[in-house]
Amino acid sequence: MARDTNFLELYQALGLAPGCSPEAFRQAYRRRVADLHPDRPDGAADVGELQRLNALYASALEFQRRHGRLPGAPLPSRPAGAGVTGEAPAPAAAAAAAEAPASRIGGWLGTVGVLVLLVAVGLGVLIPDPPAPPSAPVPASGASEPAVAAERRIELGTSKKVVRALLGAPLLETDQRWDYGPSWITFRCGTVNGWYSSPLRPLGTPSAHPGANKLPPPRC
Missing domain, CATH: 1.10.287.110 (DnaJ domain)
Structure with missing residues (x-):
């Protein structure tokens, strides 16, 4: 800044x-x-x-x-009872369980249960890891344009539909120009024919300006 x-x-x-x-x-x-x-x-x-x-x-x-706030906005108030780090106090049930005497645990498990637990820990018995979730399916070659647009970047000739899918709604929109803060994109016949990608709000274009690689203007 x-x-x-x-x-x-x-x-x-x-x-x-x-x-x-x-x-x-x-x-x-x-x-x-x-x-x-x-x-x-x-x-x-x-x-x-x-x-x-x-x-x-x-x-x-x-x-x-x-x-997490605009410049000059007041700091968010700390929740009542929160500690120095802002963490909420532990629930009363958890605190009571932490303070329970060891004799209750021994009485609940019983002598045999305690011995079995100690033996299991000594032998290194581990609970098996849960199965890994299935991987997301790979889209077929005939996937819709918004799905394909997520893997593309904005270039000359890109449609408005793909630009909106990649960047979202512009801050200011006209038929021939969309503004994204300090950056902007221009259109002709519904496709990209120019842009400016500011370092403050990059557009994901191959360069800050199209430069000399401009395509001939499309025929509407």
């Missing part, structure tokens, strides 16, 4: 206060991206501010992944 990350600047840009819900945070981000997007017809786009917003948003998501 960059040292100059200013989460207060991010909250001010989104019109929110620290401690807002994750859902309100995501919705405010999408609205702000739509206001700054280069595709706006009114010419109110600001590419520099949009790039700064995307970088701050990606840093906030990384903070949430590491700490």
